[in-house]
Amino acid sequence: MSDFYINIKADKSITYDAIVVGSGISGGWAAKELTEKGLNVLMIERGPKHEHIKDYKTASLDPWEFEHRGRTTNKEREDFPVIHRGWAASETVMDSWANEKDAPYTEIKPFTWWRSYRMGGRSLLWGRQSYRWSEMDFEANAKDGIAVDWPLRYKDIAPWYDHVEKFIGVSGSKQGLPQLPDGQFQPAMDLNIVEKEIAKKFKSHYNGNRHLFIGRVANLTSDLPNRGKCQYRARCWEGCPYGGYFSTQSSTLPAAMATANYTLSPTL
Secondary structure, eight states, X not given: OTTTTSOOSOOTTSOOSEEEEOOSHHXXXXXXXXXXXXXXXXXXXXXXXXXXXXXXXXXTOOGGGSTTTTOOOHHHHHHOTTGGGSTTOOTTTGGGSOOTTTSOOOOSSOOOOOOOOSTTGGGGTOOOBOOOOOHXXXXXHHHHTOSOOOSSOHHXXXXXXXXXXXXXXXXXXXXXXXXXXXXXXXXXOOOOXXXXXXXXXXXXXXTTOSOOOOOOBSBOSSOBTTBOOOOOOSOGGGOOTTOOBOOIIIIIHHHHHTTTOEEEEEOO
């Protein structure tokens, strides 16, 4: 990945076929798909570059190597009140978040907006739970007579679910439930001993009509090209040096770069 940021600024002599704004999950996918189809793509990113592995500064530190043992400072609590509404307030990732004083937003009703202005965006910080909408979801508006009916159905989207899941690597178990369609899964992570016991009691007590099974998550349980499987470190939000979970850095941008049709222009 040493050539990941070769094309730092847009070349004015090049005519780009497409401009992708933002390098988060959607932007990364757009860059991958368009470049692989032969289009010359310029990606514009408002934040600074954040290189896979190299810029995961805290990912390999031990707990005692953090000055505040993972806690935030009084100054950070004052400057980042929105971030401090949940788990995002951790010493390990405070440099991930947009400055709330420099970038305020109007909050008429409670709305917690965690913004990350850097390469990869929230793809480095997302929860990775990955589920398909079912036919029930696509039919709901029409059946209930509310809002606007979807112009497509599950069968139209299913091939794209397949395409995405195979590329990002989603681990999970197949359950045969119409309300939660199965997908192209890697082997599921195992339930712990307590979860297994609860799942067994659910099945018995509800005659098989209630289900408890492992989440479907974009963490690898089998290797993919240039990515290693999850090491169960529970430190995904710091960036994974193994590429164990799907992010722009570990997955879609390397694919885009491999085409030679990709140019990145970060703001900073």
